[in-house]
Amino acid sequence: MQENYQDWIDRYLEGNLPAAEQKELLQACEEDPALAETLRLRQKMDHFLQAKAMEEERIASLSNYQDAFFPPENTASQNRIIPMLTNINWLRLGGIAAGFLVVLSLGYWFWNQTPSRLYKRNANHYPIALVPKGGNVEKIDIKRLEDAFIQKRWGPAQELLQEYHKAYPNDNQGVLYLGITHLQKNELEEARTHFHQLAQGNSVYKSEGQWYMALSFLKEGDTEGALDWLAQIPESAQRFSQAQTLYNKLN
Amino acid sequence: MSVSSHSAKAVHPDQRLIEGLRQNDSQVIEEIYRSYASDIRSYVLANTGSTQQAKDLFQEGLLAVWAQSEDPEFKLYCSFGYYLKVIVQRKWLDQLRKGKVYQRVLDQYQTAQKEVSWDADFEKIEEEQKEMAALNDSFTKLGPRCQDVLTAYKKGWSARKIVEQLGFASENAVHQKKKKCQDRWITLFHQALKA
Secondary structure: OOOOHHHHHHHHHOOOOOHHHHHHHHHHHHHOHHHHHHHHHHHHHHHHHHHHHHHHHHHHHHHHHHHHHOOOOOHHHHOOOOOOOOOOOHHHHHHHHHHHHHHHHHHHHHHHOOHHHHHHHHOOOOOOOOOOOOOOHHHOOHHHHHHHHHOOOHHHHHHHHHHHHHHOOOOHHHHHHHHHHHHHOOOHHHHHHHHHHHHHOOOOOHHHHHHHHHHHHHHOOOHHHHHHHHOOOOOOOOOHHHHHHHHHHHO | OOHHHOOOOOOOOOHHHHHHHHOOOHHHHHHHHHHHHHHHHHHHHHOOOOHHHHHHHHHHHHHHHHHHOOOOOOOOOOOHHHHHHHHHHHHHHHHHOOOHHHHHHHHHHHHHHHHOOOOOOHHHHHHHHHHHHHHHHHHHHOOHHHHHHHHHHHOOOOHHHHHHHHOOOOHHHHHHHHHHHHHHHHHHHHHHHHO
16 A cells, blocks of 8 residues: 555656556545545646646637627716715714724734835845956956945946956856846846856855845745745855844744 | 536536537637626626626636536536526625625525526535635635646646746755645645635
């Protein structure tokens, strides 16, 4: 009897379970109603995912029919009569105002914990201090580059960092800061290409790459993506404490 | 429990529409719109809904049936129109929640349940729809990261492609995430079913 049912079911659903094992699985289901129920549910989930994977395409294919069979309604018939406020109940109004204030305060608290607020609070970059090694030093104005970055002029900073990256493709600090300019400009795919390169490598910028991968997901509100990367930042990293605090808030 | 589990009952001739959806047959889709769009529109408008709401409900209902058609075992034991209307009514009830219109739609829904007992096993359809709704709710609660990973697997993406496209650290991290997401989905599904 196979112990790891999940793996067994996975392979069955993927069509990778040999015929003899399929027979064994179905036999086991006949003997074990709980396993049969698990398999049935996993099949349902599988069909559901299949439909999800096709959903966008299906919605697109329905759009013409939707418009043809449900033409816009006559707006005149949809006009609503809004009653006037005639009798003001001040006590009730006061209650509503108090409730509104409570909701507003709670709303502010929750708003402060939203991914976008947490991103803004955590997107603090270490000062840039590029140290070019050999190559075309004289061709790139490092001072102008660093000033642009410090002054948060992300467009010019990015242009200069791209030049720098071209001249020093192995300089990981350049890669990191180039990624940051993309992140700041909301060019998340490009940003992740650079951060991922660092996170996958073994340079001293590895944990910075992981941290910024997390921030890139946080910026688009993908909490789970951020959590995945935060969990990988090692205790030895400079960002560890900040990463832990953020992880706990998101989790 | 599946509507398809009624081995004693005859499969309804409208099963051909399910087969058509399964094959993405555009003629069948048009036939469904021609046959049922007007009825659903009238129904929603008669219950204080708007044309836009009818349009959205029809699309949601049709997508739900289409999703169910993914299951090769899925069989219709009632007319397609009836089945679609039950789904739309349920979705409409969810939107209306409480209030006078809610009660009216609920009454109609329950009356329909009694009237058509000769035609379909209403309870089975109810169970099927509850299960589908629970699957959908629990999938939504999984969060975008899990949704993306599970859907990517279903699209046939390799673990390497998922690493590259979704920004994972390694293929192993993707496999672990998939397993974790599946387990969480099952837990959330059972919670949603009980709610």
